[in-house]
Amino acid sequence: xxxxxxxxxxxxxxxxxxxxxxxxxxxxxxxxxxxxxxxxxxxxxxxxxxxxxxxxxxxxxxxxxxxxxxxxxxxxxxxxxxxxxxxxxxxxxxxxxxxxxxxxxxxxxxxxxxxxxxxxxxxxxxxxxxxxxxxxxxxxxxxxxxxxxxxxxxxxxxxxxxxxxxxxxxxxxxxxxxxxxxxxxxxxxxxxxxxxxxxxxxxxxxxxxxxxxxxxxxxxxxxxxxxxxxxxxxxxxxxxxxxxxxxxxxxxxxxxxxxxxxxxxxxxxxxxxxxxxxxxxxxxxxxxxxxxxxxxxxxxxxxxxxxxxxxxxxxxxxxxxxxxxxxxxxxxxxxxxxxxxxxxxxxxxxxxxxxxxxxxxxxxxxxxxxxxxxxxxxxxxxxxxxxxxxxxxxxxxxxxxxxxxxxxxxxxxxxxxxxxxxxxxxxxxxxxxxxxxxxxxxxxxxxxxxxxxxxxxxxxxxxxxx
Amino acid sequence: xxxxxxxxxxxxxxxxxxxxxxxxxxxxxxxxxxxxxxxxxxxxxxxxxxxxxxxxxxxxxxxxxxxxxxxxxxxxxxxxxxxxxxxxxxxxxxxxxxxxxxxxxxxxxxxxxxxxxxxxxxxxxxxxxxxxxxxxxxxxxxxxxxxxxxxxxxxxxxxxxxxxxxxxxxxxxxxxxxxxxxxxxxxxxxxxxxxxxx
Ligand code: SF4
Numbered sequence: 036x037x038x039x040x041x042x043x044x045x046x047x048x049x050x051x052x053x054x055x056x057x058x059x060x061x062x063x064x065x066x067x068x069x070x071x072x073x074x075x076x077x078x079x080x081x082x083x084x085x086x087x088x089x090x091x092x093x094x095x096x097x098x099x100x101x102x103x104x105x106x107x108x109x110x111x112x113x114x115x116x117x118x119x120x121x122x123x124x125x126x127x128x129x130x131x132x133x134x135x136x137x138x139x140x141x142x143x144x145x146x147x148x149x150x151x152x153x154x155x156x157x158x159x160x161x162x163x164x165x166x167x168x169x170x171x172x173x174x175x176x177x178x179x180x181x182x183x184x185x186x187x188x189x190x191x192x193x194x195x196x197x198x199x200x201x202x203x204x205x206x207x208x209x210x211x212x213x214x215x216x217x218x219x220x221x222x223x224x225x226x227x228x229x230x231x232x233x234x235x236x237x238x239x240x241x242x243x244x245x246x247x248x249x250x251x252x253x254x255x256x257x258x259x260x261x262x263x264x265x266x267x268x269x270x271x272x273x274x275x276x277x278x279x280x281x282x283x284x285x286x287x288x289x290x291x292x293x294x295x296x297x298x299x300x301x302x303x304x305x306x307x308x309x310x311x312x313x314x315x316x317x318x319x320x321x322x323x324x325x326x327x328x329x330x331x332x333x334x335x336x337x338x339x340x341x342x343x344x345x346x347x348x349x350x351x352x353x354x355x356x357x358x359x360x361x362x363x364x365x366x367x368x369x370x371x372x373x374x375x376x377x378x379x380x381x382x383x384x385x386x387x388x389x390x391x392x393x394x395x396x397x398x399x400x401x402x403x404x405x406x407x408x409x410x411x412x413x414x415x416x417x418x419x420x421x422x423x424x425x426x427x428x429x430x431x432x433x434x435x436x437x438x439x440x441x442x443x444x445x446x447x448x449x450x451x452x453x454x455x456x457x458x459x460x461x462x463x464x465x466x467x468x469x470x471x472x473x474x475x476x477x478x479x480x481x482x483x484x485x486x487x488x489x490x491x492x493x494x495x496x497x498x499x500x501x
Numbered sequence: 502x503x504x505x506x507x508x509x510x511x512x513x514x515x516x517x518x519x520x521x522x523x524x525x526x527x528x529x530x531x532x533x534x535x536x537x538x539x540x541x542x543x544x545x546x547x548x549x550x551x552x553x554x555x556x557x558x559x560x561x562x563x564x565x566x567x568x569x570x571x572x573x574x575x576x577x578x579x580x581x582x583x584x585x586x587x588x589x590x591x592x593x594x595x596x597x598x599x600x601x602x603x604x605x606x607x608x609x610x611x612x613x614x615x616x617x618x619x620x621x622x623x624x625x626x627x628x629x630x631x632x633x634x635x636x637x638x639x640x641x642x643x644x645x646x647x648x649x650x651x652x653x654x655x656x657x658x659x660x661x662x663x664x665x666x667x668x669x670x671x672x673x674x675x676x677x678x679x680x681x682x683x684x685x686x687x688x689x690x691x692x693x694x695x696x697x698x699x
Contacts, residue, residue: 050693051686056668059683061693071585073536082680087690091699099534113534120536164584164608178608180586182615182678190683192690195611196666228521229578232607262581264607289698328521328581351520351576444530444583453553465525465582467548 071162075185102436141412144380151281170267171251215250216479219257220322232262374457382460383411394484401490504617506676513570523582542594580609
């Protein structure tokens with residue numbers, strides 16, 4: 036039978052199927068962090084259950100960590116308590132733990148691929164919806180709730196019905212100044228935040244083939260923002276090249292054996308999807324969001340759509356624009372901004388900082404802008420220093436912070452003040468996501484860089500040469 | 502038994518006719534710092550419910566004593582965004598046992614089912630009728646009958662069927678959870694694991 040990539044990986048992990056119910060799905064690798072795991076560990080304790088396969092779980096601290104002075108004790112007692120709980124739980128159950136200050140510490144979806152925990156054909160879960168990031172390697176990866184975290188710790192399985200399948204194909208090539216983030220924001224603007232709910236997405240076509248592994252991670256990361264369970268891309272030479280030799284990837288004869296399997300991971304010619312969407316890469320411009328969900332995005336060159344052009348939900352649309360302090364029909368370019376955040380598991384990798392540097396080089400940070408540059412991990416932080424990007428940032432008057440989720444969800448002190456505008460490379464522009472009352476404009480690292488040096492929303496193509 | 506069982510529920514309902522209500526609104530991230538599942542109801546819809554000085558926002562429905570009950574009725578695409586189960590906990594802890602909407606985000610729906618809050622998906626038309634009925638009479642009741650998978654607007658007797666898979670339905674009716682099930686098939690899982698290299 037002709038199978039899709041998704042079928043191949045899902046079906047090979049089904050322990051048993053329940054009639055009129057979910058599949059019992061075996062989970063190869065499980066990542067945990069401090070925020071969604073403590074109640075799961077408590078549940079295990081109450082049930083007096085051990086962690087079944089501790090070697091399949093990896094713990095890192097990221098959501099709640101400060102991004103300055105990480106060598107000092109964490110000031111917020113609640114955060115400190117949560118970090119301590121993770122460390123104690125990991126130690127008590129023999130789970131590897133990359134806490135604050137550890138050389139491998141960083142955002143869970145950044146360090147997973149960096150150390151080869153993420154592999155093609157694997158099932159990967161984490162109590163964080165952007166687990167979809169790992170799909171870039173041809174893995175089935177998705178976010179789960181705390182009850183499921185407990186389930187995976189106790190049984191290495193979860194119980195879910197098999198999702199429907201969607202393929203999004205983008206042919207052709209991307210225009211100059213258009214990044215993977217723009218590709219994802221473009222798709223979400225077409226689909227809305229619920230357009231892929233119930234589906235698992237496969238991204239295919241020349242545009243995705245051309246993307247680097249980091250670019251593919253950015254796109255898969257945002258799959259959840261169109262409502263999809265996850266997104267994945269068939270592994271290819273680029274994938275194998277990326278993972279080869281990393282700490283947790285198979286070595287020697289095991290590598291050869293794994294490669295045999297990995298090379299079977301593609302959608303068979305003629306396999307069927309429940310839904311297919313096709314776009315042309317040339318249609319995509321640098322994107323920016325203007326509302327309070329990631330589906331409310333558009334080409335940076337356009338004007339904010341009128342309520343009358345929106346299908347349904349007019350009241351919600353009006354509420355959203357009111358929150359943002361925008362009016363329908365306004366141009367985005369030229370609007371003044373207050374903050375720039377570059378980081379998160381969406382755009383906190385080295386290529387994102389390179390892109391940011393390519394624009395800010397030779398310029399200065401605008402006086403009205405506060406900028407937070409937060410690498411996704413220590414590995415990214417070190418690369419920024421080694422490649423000389425830090426010098427460029429310093430010359431342009433930008434400061435680099437220490438790794439973590441930071442202003443992506445503003446659980447630590449990195450909060451955008453009420454009413455302020457932040458151009459952010461993260462993934463969510465919900466009301467208050469970056470701090471109570473904050474106003475988020477999601478965009479690529481290039482758009483963020485252009486805003487950081489001009490102090491207003493600027494099409495980055497006016498600043499970069501070919 | 503992992504949570505309360507659910508059979509039928511007749512209750513008035515709290516209307517929230519807003520679309521795309523995301524989990525950051527249901528429970529903002531700064532309230533996710535607990536290490537126990539306690540007290541999340543106090544911060545349910547925190548930033549829609551309270552001003553920055555912690556005074557209640559009088560125009561928000563949870564601060565309007567006209568509306569009460571164990572059923573929350575929300576607009577299309579309820580629960581989008583983050584996987585935080587804390588959103589479902591907050592809804593439960595506040596006192597809701599059922600959420601009605603015309604569309605739910607995936608992870609949120611799963612999380613509800615895993616803790617014993619019943620997500621009931623109705624058609625857009627029926628949802629509009631429910632909102633209208635509550636607006637006309639805040640004491641109007643809905644009856645959710647899980648056994649027969651039926652939701653009824655009691656005042657008019659109008660009803661609609663809803664979907665839930667048989668396995669989850671049994672779990673809800675009995676208050677079982679997935680770990681109970683998985684623990685019973687542990688040998689099968691161990692067998693599977695032994696053939697699955699790390
Ligand atoms: S950076 Fe944001 S989206 Fe990514 S793991 Fe952290 S909180 Fe979640």
